[in-house]
Amino acid sequence: MLKQIEGSRAVAETVARCRPQVICAYPITPQTHIVEALGTLVKNGDLNSAFINVESEFSAMSAVIGASATGARTYTATASQGLLYMSEAVYNAAGLGLPVVMTVANRAIGAPINIWNDHSDAMSQRDAGWIQLYAETSQEAADLHIQAFLLAEQLSNPVMVCMDGFLLTHASERADIPDQPEVDAFLPAYQPRQVLDPADPVSIGAMVGPEAFTEVRYLADQRMRQALELIPDIAAAFWRQFGRASGGLVRPYRTAGADLVVVALGSVLGTVKDTVDQLRDDGIRAGVLGLTSFRPFPAQAIREALGDGHRPRRLVVIERALAPGSGGIVTAELRAALADADGRSCPAGNPIISTVVAGLGGRPVTRKSLHEMLTGAAHGVLPPFSYLDLRTELAQAELARIRATRRSGPSAENILRDLSATAPGPQG
Amino acid sequence: MFAVRFHGRGGQGVVTAAELLAAAAFREDRYAQAFPSFGSERMGAPVTSFCRIDDKPIRTREPVTEPDALLIQDPTLLHQADVFAGLVAGGYILINAARDFTALGLDDLAARHESGRLLTVPAASLAMAHLGRPLPGAPMLGGLAALAGPVSLDAVLAAIGERFAGQVAAGNAAAARAAFDYVTAERKELAGA
Numbered sequence: 001m002l003k004q005i006e007g008s009r010a011v012a013e014t015v016a017r018c019r020p021q022v023i024c025a026y027p028i029t030p031q032t033h034i035v036e037a038l039g040t041l042v043k044n045g046d047l048n049s050a051f052i053n054v055e056s057e058f059s060a061m062s063a064v065i066g067a068s069a070t071g072a073r074t075y076t077a078t079a080s081q082g083l084l085y086m087s088e089a090v091y092n093a094a095g096l097g098l099p100v101v102m103t104v105a106n107r108a109i110g111a112p113i114n115i116w117n118d119h120s121d122a123m124s125q126r127d128a129g130w131i132q133l134y135a136e137t138s139q140e141a142a143d144l145h146i147q148a149f150l151l152a153e154q155l156s157n158p159v160m161v162c163m164d165g166f167l168l169t170h171a172s173e174r175a176d177i178p179d180q181p182e183v184d185a186f187l188p189a190y191q192p193r194q195v196l197d198p199a200d201p202v203s204i205g206a207m208v209g210p211e212a213f214t215e216v217r218y219l220a221d222q223r224m225r226q227a228l229e230l231i232p233d234i235a236a237a238f239w240r241q242f243g244r245a246s247g248g249l250v251r252p253y254r255t256a257g258a259d260l261v262v263v264a265l266g267s268v269l270g271t272v273k274d275t276v277d278q279l280r281d282d283g284i285r286a287g288v289l290g291l292t293s294f295r296p297f298p299a300q301a302i303r304e305a306l307g308d309g310h311r312p313r314r315l316v317v318i319e320r321a322l323a324p325g326s327g328g329i330v331t332a333e334l335r336a337a338l339a340d341a342d343g344r345s346c347p348a349g350n351p352i353i354s355t356v357v358a359g360l361g362g363r364p365v366t367r368k369s370l371h372e373m374l375t376g377a378a379h380g381v382l383p384p385f386s387y388l389d390l391r392t393e394l395a396q397a398e399l400a401r402i403r404a405t406r407r408s409g410p411s412a413e414n415i416l417r418d419l420s421a422t423a424p425g426p427q428g
Numbered sequence: 429m430f431a432v433r434f435h436g437r438g439g440q441g442v443v444t445a446a447e448l449l450a451a452a453a454f455r456e457d458r459y460a461q462a463f464p465s466f467g468s469e470r471m472g473a474p475v476t477s478f479c480r481i482d483d484k485p486i487r488t489r490e491p492v493t494e495p496d497a498l499l500i501q502d503p504t505l506l507h508q509a510d511v512f513a514g515l516v517a518g519g520y521i522l523i524n525a526a527r528d529f530t531a532l533g534l535d536d537l538a539a540r541h542e543s544g545r546l547l548t549v550p551a552a553s554l555a556m557a558h559l560g561r562p563l564p565g566a567p568m569l570g571g572l573a574a575l576a577g578p579v580s581l582d583a584v585l586a587a588i589g590e591r592f593a594g595q596v597a598a599g600n601a602a603a604a605r606a607a608f609d610y611v612t613a614e615r616k617e618l619a620g621a
Contacts, residue, residue, distance in 0.1 A: 003454075004450055004451045004453075004454035004460060006447070166463070166464075167463070167489050170463060170464060171461060171462065171463040171489070172446075172447045172450045172451070172460070172461070172462040172463070173450075173459075173460070173461050173462075173486070174454060174459060174460070174485075267489050268489070270486075270487030270488055270489055271487065271488045271489050271490055273487050274487050274488045364490050364491050365489075365490065366490045366493070367488060367490060
């Protein structure tokens with residue numbers, strides 16, 4: 001049913017229609033509305049599921065691992081520090097091959113304390129063995145959960161659906177929440193590969209030494225390679241069933257004949273697309289490549305989307321997380337993907353790649369700043385690595401203090417003090 | 429595209445008002461996006477929320493920096509520097525206040541602003557009368573429907589009916605209707621003057 005609905009609510013109602021048998025989650029902003037809504041649906045008898053309250057995220061993931069091992073369809077959600085706190089169990093869910101589905105309402109990681117959106121949390125778990133799908137809109141966030149259960153259960157591998165905290169979780173927009181029979185037709189009952197059953201005892205999660213650990217990991221990578229095939233198939237089946245394009249590996253926009261292509265993940269893609277339309281009006285041949293799947297990393301799909309013959313001359317990668325001391329996480333993966341399967345560069349020459357770190361800790365990514373930055377990129381003046389809207393004067397003032405004084409004090413608080421001195425008045 | 433920025437204080441239903449406006453636009457088969465200025469909102473602290481309405485899907489997710497209309501739910505925010513920031517030329521301003529522009533210290537603004545596009549409406553008093561609580565959100569939307577008409581009063585009333593139930597729905601709807609009538613009368617008076 002088409003509704004004007006908060007993103008969190010759209011996800012909760014859609015997850016409910018996926019009939020999870022066990023839901024276990026610990027509330028953390030900005031994910032709280034999702035599990036609150038699911039808790040209410042269970043309590044009111046609208047969803048037949050066991051909702052388990054726990055005392056921490058570590059327990060939440062541990063409980064869904066146990067439930068999943070008994071053959072139950074399981075769901076949880078978290079964000080930020082909560083994801084880090086459950087990290088050990090996150091790896092375990094993947095290592096055991098349990099098809100848990102988890103929403104990560106993307107948010108920065110402290111210190112300093114920051115509750116706002118970026119991709120630092122999910123990116124920190126990128127090699128935990130989970131499939132990672134990033135939603136562009138509330139509609140896609142909801143839809144990806146239906147696809148995630150199917151994908152997870154077909155592969156016996158957990159799937160993380162990443163949706164931008166606040167920007168999607170707290171925004172009210174139009175979304176079509178599928179009816180129960182439609183979801184039932186798309187998502188069959190879970191047929192587990194392994195079941196903990198007292199009547200037929202098995203061990204799951206025993207110690208594996210050097211004699212077989214590599215092989216277990218090899219199989220984990222094979223599942224990811226299989227996911228590269230399955231993700232587009234499931235997106236195509238979803239389109240046939242629901243009539244909407246959601247999911248898939250990559251999503252090109254106006255890339256045909258483009259000289260400049262912006263690569264990004266998540267909800268920033270909407271603002272980038274609007275900006276690219278402006279650039280096209282300016283006469284700059286720009287396009288966008290959205291990455292819906294980050295794990296597995298869709299190297300082949302990216303090469304195909306960028307064209308094997310005519311490649312864009314420039315790529316700009318918007319990074320919603322920073323890898324200090326290295327730069328851009330997405331950039332590094334993209335650079336490796338652009339070489340061919342034998343590791344050689346493309347005969348037509350590889351594009352010049354610029355990394356732009358943007359929207360850290362909730363800083364708005366605006367069309368104005370994107371337009372200015374991308375116009376610079378089109379004219380060849382964008383440096384290889386930069387920050388969108390970095391307040392250089394604030395950073396320089398703190399660097400000067402650090403040079404001048406040994407005991408310069410805590411940087412974050414020094415910067416806040418400078419800010420309140422230059423811009424008095426309450427912060428909105 | 430019609431973009432609205434709401435200014436109020438935590439506890440005044442600033443976020444709910446933006447969501448109701450989006451729901452009203454949806455009922456008129458338009459695309460809408462409502463979202464709060466994300467933060468750790470506290471009771472009484474300044475809160476901003478946003479709503480965009482368009483005939484096509486809305487893709488951008490940046491905060492509204494150039495609003496077509498400002499709904500100021502708390503007049504004590506008027507003299508905080510950034511309340512009027514970025515309002516487009518010919519934009520609308522609706523302020524929840526029972527006092528005139530002079531009493532609000534807004535003579536300069538009123539002199540500069542196009543007549544009939546800057547109005548006050550006693551939204552909190554209307555809410556007190558009809559709802560029993562000084563929550564200005566619904567009457568401000570009724571006032572906006574009369575002032576700028578990005579959505580109709582009927583759509584606002586329908587959105588209220590969908591969101592609330594019983595006495596709360598009835599009270600909010602009555603307050604919205606009263607504010608609509610108040611602003612309509614004000615505009616007639618200004619047009620005739």
